[in-house]
Structure formats: structure tokens, C-alpha cells
Amino acid sequence: xxxxxxxxxxxxxxxxxxxxxxxxxxxxxxxxxxxxxxxxxxxxxxxxxxxxxxxxxxxxxxxxxxxxxxxxxxxxxxxxxxxxxxxxxxxxxxxxxxxxxxxxxxxxxxxxxxxxxxxxxxxxxxxxxxxxxxxxxxxxxxxxxxxxxxxxxxxxxxxxxxxxxxxxxxxxxxxxxxxxxxxxxxxxxxxxxxxxxx
Numbered sequence: 001x002x003x004x005x006x007x008x009x010x011x012x013x014x015x016x017x018x019x020x021x022x023x024x025x026x027x028x029x030x031x032x033x034x035x036x037x038x039x040x041x042x043x044x045x046x047x048x049x050x051x052x053x054x055x056x057x058x059x060x061x062x063x064x065x066x067x068x069x070x071x072x073x074x075x076x077x078x079x080x081x082x083x084x085x086x087x088x089x090x091x092x093x094x095x096x097x098x099x100x101x102x103x104x105x106x107x108x109x110x111x112x113x114x115x116x117x118x119x120x121x122x123x124x125x126x127x128x129x130x131x132x133x134x135x136x137x138x139x140x141x142x143x144x145x146x147x148x149x150x151x152x153x154x155x156x157x158x159x160x161x162x163x164x165x166x167x168x169x170x171x172x173x174x175x176x177x178x179x180x181x182x183x184x185x186x187x188x189x190x191x192x193x194x195x196x197x198x
Contacts, residue, residue, distance in 0.1 A: 006064055008049040011036045015054055022099060025075055029099040032084055033068065034061060039081035041070040048083060061095055063088035 015021040028035040044067050052061040065083030074080040
């Protein structure tokens with residue numbers, strides 16, 4: 001039995017350009033998902049193939065995503081369907097990156113990313129922690145967990161370099177020999193003598 005293809009939906013937004021869309025609906029796009037403003041409610045877990053377009057019909061965002069919920073009053077009194085990306089085309093990925101850069105212009109230059117498999121022609125979606133919500137943005141730095149600091153004084157001392165001269169090596173050998181018990185020393189000499197006789 002073949003799997004049913006994902007349901008396809010198209011949402012048209014009343015914006016003329018990508019810039020206008022981002023100015024009005026930036027908060028609907030994150031690195032991991034999108035809220036499709038104006039989409040009808042769907043059951044959670046359903047995978048949808050979606051296309052988000054400008055008023056002219058030019059595509060903004062195209063891919064697949066899994067429904068994670070429905071949000072009322074996303075833009076004004078319009079609700080929206082929240083999806084977590086499972087697939088995006090390269091143009092859509094560029095828009096997601098642009099939205100992330102606009103939202104966090106002083107963000108880290110690079111972050112660990114786990115690519116998800118995608119068919120040829122598409123690019124993997126970056127899996128990253130969700131963008132902070134408005135409640136999380138009010139957390140003060142004082143409540144952040146402390147970062148362990150290592151001071152130079154806390155590091156173990158570097159071992160002194162060994163004397164590799166002949167005298168240094170002989171001195172270490174004499175120290176080891178002095179630590180050997182007389183019985184063991186006699187056994188070593190006896191073993192050496194028996195080897196020479198062979």
C-alpha cells in the first residue's frame with residue numbers, strides 16, 4: 001500500500017513584495033517553522049505541502065511541514081496554522097535565513113545545525129532551538145546559568161622537561177636501580193647471565 005501524498009495548501013498574503021511581507025509578518029517565520037496566517041485549522045501531526053505567496057501570486061515560501069498547532073490572532077484577528085518544517089526549497093531557505101537575520105541582527109555567526117534528509121532539488125532544513133518567545137525575551141542576564149571560567153592559576157603545572165643528556169638518563173636509571181630490592185636485583189643478574197650462556 002503506497003503512502004498518501006501530503007495535502008497541498010496555498011496561502012496568499014496581501015503584500016506586494018518580500019520586504020513588505022517581512023515588515024508585516026516577520027514573527028510568523030522562524031528557523032524551524034512557519035505560521036501560515038489565514039490557513040484553516042488542521043489536526044496536529046498532519047504533514048502538509050504548502051506554498052505561501054504574495055498578492056501577485058509570486059511564491060515566498062514553499063515546502064512541507066508537520067502541523068504543531070493552531071494560533072488565533074496571529075496578525076490582527078487572523079489566526080494561523082503552525083508548522084514545523086520538514087522540507088524547504090532553496091529560495092524558501094534563503095527567506096528563512098533572511099528572516100532570522102532581521103530578527104536577530106547581532107546573533108551568533110554560526111551555530112550547530114543538524115540537517116534533515118531531503119529529496120534532490122530541495123535542501124535540508126536546519127534544526128535549531130526555537131526562536132525566543134516574547135516572554136523569554138524578558139529574562140534578565142542575571143538569571144542565566146553561570147559560565148564556568150578557567151583561570152591560568154587553576155591549571156595544573158606543566159611538567160618539567162626531562163634531562164635527556166647521557167648523565168640525566170644514567171641518573172634516572174641509578175634511581176630506579178636503587179629502588180629495586182636486593183632479591184629482585186639478584187634475579188635480574190641471574191637471568192642476564194643465563195641468557196649470555198645460551
